[in-house]
Amino acid sequence: MTITKLRPGAGKPRRSQVPVGESLCEHCTAKCCQYFALPIDVPDSRRDFDFIRWYLLHDRASVFVDGGDWYLLVHTTCKHLQADNRCGIYETRPQICRDYTTDNCEYEDDWVYEKYFESPEQIAEYCDARFGPDSGQGFRSPRPTALPLA
Incomplete structure (x- = not known):
């Protein structure tokens, strides 16, 4: 099978359409150079989840779970x-x-994680679902007092 270089905007060939010996990188958007992921300890306490919440308070950070392992994902270009x-x-x-x-790279862009968190609220909700509602202050700000009715 032969494939010619695609025009910009024409899409990219599927992995199976790239001729043997040709690099997938010739057709790729360099997704692997636009983030890095670091393994983190599997959270098993509210305190651990509060650390993850702290990660997610930072711009361009998310957390995902793959194969039971937890990762901090930092969306930043090399x-x-x-x-x-x-x-x-x-x-x-x-x-x-x-x-x-490129043997197992994300060329196809159809990767799905077991769990994916992009906001501190998502991790707080997951923590509450796992441990039950927090009896103390917890992750959320206290509910504001109601205004008096006039």
Whole structure:
């Protein structure tokens, strides 16, 4: 099967349509260079969930669960990713980049996580569902007092 380079905006071929020996990176949007994920301890207490809540209070952070493992996901683009989605320091790139392969990469963009949290409210609700409502202050601000009726 032969495939010609696609026009911009024409979409990209499925993984199975890319000829053997040709790099998926030729057709990709460099998703792998636009975030990083770090494993975090599996939360097992309200205090652990409060730490995750703190992560989610930061811009461009989310948390996901995959295979029972929890990860902090930071949505940020590598400083050396060029406009054509190529690495600007390819010859001197870090070892983690050298070790990365396209064998199981997210090329198809159809990845689904077991759990995905993007806001502190989502993690608070999950924590409440797991442990029951918090008898103390908890994650949320106290409910404002009602205004007197006139």
